[in-house]
Amino acid sequence: MLRSLLGVGGNGNRADPFAADSVRTLEALDRFIAMAWKHAGRSASPGVRKASFRKYALWAQGLKRSYVELEESRFAAEYFASRLSAGKHVHELSPEERLDYDRYIYFDKNAYIRVFAILDKLGSLMNEMLCLRTERVKARFSYFTVLRNMRNNRLHPELTWRLGEVKDRHRDAMDRLRTRRNMEIHYMNAELYDDVRYLTLREKEPLENLEANIADLHEGFAMVSHSLRHSVSYLTRRMEETWAGKEPGA
Numbered sequence: 654m655l656r657s658l659l660g661v662g663g664n665g666n667r668a669d670p671f672a673a674d675s676v677r678t679l680e681a682l683d684r685f686i687a688m689a690w691k692h693a694g695r696s697a698s699p700g701v702r703k704a705s706f707r708k709y710a711l712w713a714q715g716l717k718r719s720y721v722e723l724e725e726s727r728f729a730a731e732y733f734a735s736r737l738s739a740g741k742h743v744h745e746l747s748p749e750e751r752l753d754y755d756r757y758i759y760f761d762k763n764a765y766i767r768v769f770a771i772l773d774k775l776g777s778l779m780n781e782m783l784c785l786r787t788e789r790v791k792a793r794f795s796y797f798t799v800l801r802n803m804r805n806n807r808l809h810p811e812l813t814w815r816l817g818e819v820k821d822r823h824r825d826a827m828d829r830l831r832t833r834r835n836m837e838i839h840y841m842n843a844e845l846y847d848d849v850r851y852l853t854l855r856e857k858e859p860l861e862n863l864e865a866n867i868a869d870l871h872e873g874f875a876m877v878s879h880s881l882r883h884s885v886s887y888l889t890r891r892m893e894e895t896w897a898g899k900e901p902g903a
Contacts, residue, residue, distance in 0.1 A: 671874060675724055678878045682717045685885040686710050688892045706892075712778050713885065719771050720881065726764035727874050733757035734863040741860055754860070761866060762837060765830045768873040772796035775884055782888055783809060796880075815883045819876055826872035 669675075689710035733756045737746075746754055776796035780787045787794045787802045794802075800820065803813040820827075 669728065671724075671727075671871070671878070674875070674878050678720065678882045679717065681882045681885045681889070682713055682720070685889045685892075686713045686717070688889050689713060692892060692895070709778065709782060712774070716771060716774055716778070716881065719767060719774065720877065723764055723767045723771060723874060723877060726760045726767065727870050730757055730760040730764055730870060731867050733760065734867055737860065737863060739860070739863070743860060757863070761870065764870055765834055765873060766837065768827075768830060768870075768877055769795075769834055771877050772880065775881060776800075779884055779888070782891075809887070812883065812887045815887075816880055819879045819883065823872045823876040826869040827876060829869050830873050 689706045692706035693704075693710060733753045736753045737750055737757065741750070743751075743754065773796050776787070776794065776799035779785065780794070780799055785799060785802055785808060787799050790802050791798050797820075800813070800816055803809060804817065807813075
């Protein structure tokens with residue numbers, strides 16, 4: 654959607670290295686959604702109400718929408734960052750550059766907040782479908798609380814290992830994105846942080862390192878993509894086992 658609005662969709666002038674990964678993740682989500690709706694349409698499923706499968710399908714549809722929005726926002730943030738000159742202070746930007754900077758801020762912020770929102774929604778889906786009872790550990794839990802609960806209690810070791818490997822691979826970038834997210838949500842607008850430093854140090858400083866910020870955003874997107882794909886593929890397989898009348902493997 655945003656690619657076509659920006660005039661960069663489908664013309665090959667800005668190849669996206671994440672395109673193939675995104676397609677695989679969306680296909681995994683579609684398979685999960687289709688299987689959940691099949692279960693919802695059955696007269697009965699062992700131990701699970703039809704309403705539960707309808708809820709799982711709707712949750713996954715929401716995850717898919719959010720994932721597409723993250724993908725579009727990440728792409729747009731990179732696009733507008735690429736139009737800015739490195740080394741300038743925000744007050745030195747031309748009107749056109751300032752507009753591009755404001756657009757970069759908008760899409761960058763939407764993307765890194767959505768990274769954690771998608772992961773937490775995924776954690777809620779996993780917690781309910783796999784009966785993890787993470788709420789006993791922490792009433793308001795995050796995706797990372799779900800992973801810790803799975804690891805500490807040795808639940809679903811195959812999935813736990815895959816998701817843990819993804820988390821460890823992107824740990825540093827996710828820590829930086831979390832800091833920016835927390836600054837935005839709990840303290841002040843993250844983009845004002847440079848201005849605060851400027852007032853404190855009484856000297857001009859350049860724009861934040863946009864290239865580094867975009868690199869972190871790419872890693873956050875990769876973490877979401879791989880975590881979604883591993884999780885929904887595992888959950889789809891368990892639904893298939895239930896469909897076949899087998900006891901799902903733990």
